[in-house]
Amino acid sequence: MSAQSPACQLLERFYGQTAHLWPVAPPADPWLQDHSTAMISGDMALRQQWLTSGKIAASPFDVPITQQDGQVVLFWPKAHQLGIWWLEWLCCVLPENTPVDVVGEHQGGIKRVPKILGEFGMRCDKLDNARRCTLFATRTVAIEKSDNTWQTFEALGVTLVSHPGVFGHGKVDEGTLLLLESIASSLPKKPLNVLDVGCGDGIIAAWLAKQGHQVTAVDVSAFAVEASQRTLAANGLEGRVLESDIYSALEGESFDLIVSNPPFHQERAITYGPSARLIEDAPRHLTAKGQLILVANAFLPYPNVLEGAFGSFDILADNRRFRVYQGRLQ
Known part of the structure; x- marks a missing residue:
């Protein structure tokens, strides 16, 4: 398994060793896996790592998706439109007003997230900034699912x-x-x-x-x-x-x-x-x-x-x- 990613170093700094997370689109990261209850990923190989360690892992195309215990954390992908898809997906599968944190590297486009959240009508609070990464907090809103990203x-x-x-x-x-x-x-x-x-x-x-x-x-x-x-x-x-x-x-x-x-x-x-x-x-x-x-x-x-x-x-x-x-x- 890979070494700790910069985004996960930021999460460890912010949440500490009592972190109890539900990551969405996460990297392969041993600390994150240890401090997660479940995960959502489009990567089958990564899901298998979580399953092998006894954790819950699901694809975003699995139906139904049941929210697990833990703070939802979306890892912002470098593909801008994919990040937008994940935000829309979270708003559709989670109850309105569910807390969601968004983390990512500066070179991966995380600095664009406040503007994107604003376009969704979602709040945005900056929680922390380190390791050339930023962590934002938001909450889901009620929206209709679209196929616009296809x-x-x-x-x-x-x-x-x-x-x-x-x-x-x-x-x-x-x-x-x-x-x-x-x-x-x-x-x-x-x-x-x-x-x-x-x-x-x-x-x-x-x-x-x-x-x-x-x-x-x-x-x-x-x-x-x-x-x-x-x-x-x-x-x-x-x-x-x-x-x-x-x-x-x-x-x-x-x-x-x-x-x-x-x-x-x-x-x-x-x-x-x-x-x-x-x-x-x-x-x-x-x-x-x-x-x-x-x-x-x-x-x-x-x-x-x-x-x-x-x-x-x-x-x-x-x-x-x-x-x-x-x-x-x-």
């Missing part, structure tokens, strides 16, 4: 439904475009059983389903799962979308093709762990002569991992910024 746009002949905080929100990533170009020229014409790992808003899954392939899409983010489900529905396409930490929901399943544009950022830190697991465990989830095709920034150290998992690999495309790798079972 964005619909067209790309590659597909209607995409996107949400703030989901990778590629509102646009198609350059790496994804290169990946799909490579797939279009390298896949056989027959329908394949395909797994899209880290599906985001569902662009890869929808594009493949439109070509007639049988698609399963997975993501660790509940927001991405919801976005991909909406994308498939918007295009009248069939497909299975699951919340999964890489292959965790797919025990015993195999696919002809695993395709991915894997993330390598967790907040602002670079991490290769999920991508390494994606590559290393791929052979166990591939059929005979199955293949893994992924796109990554050219500087990322994936060739060694691919060689270890498959013995060899091919580079299907390289535009200097991104590379498309192929590992194939012999």
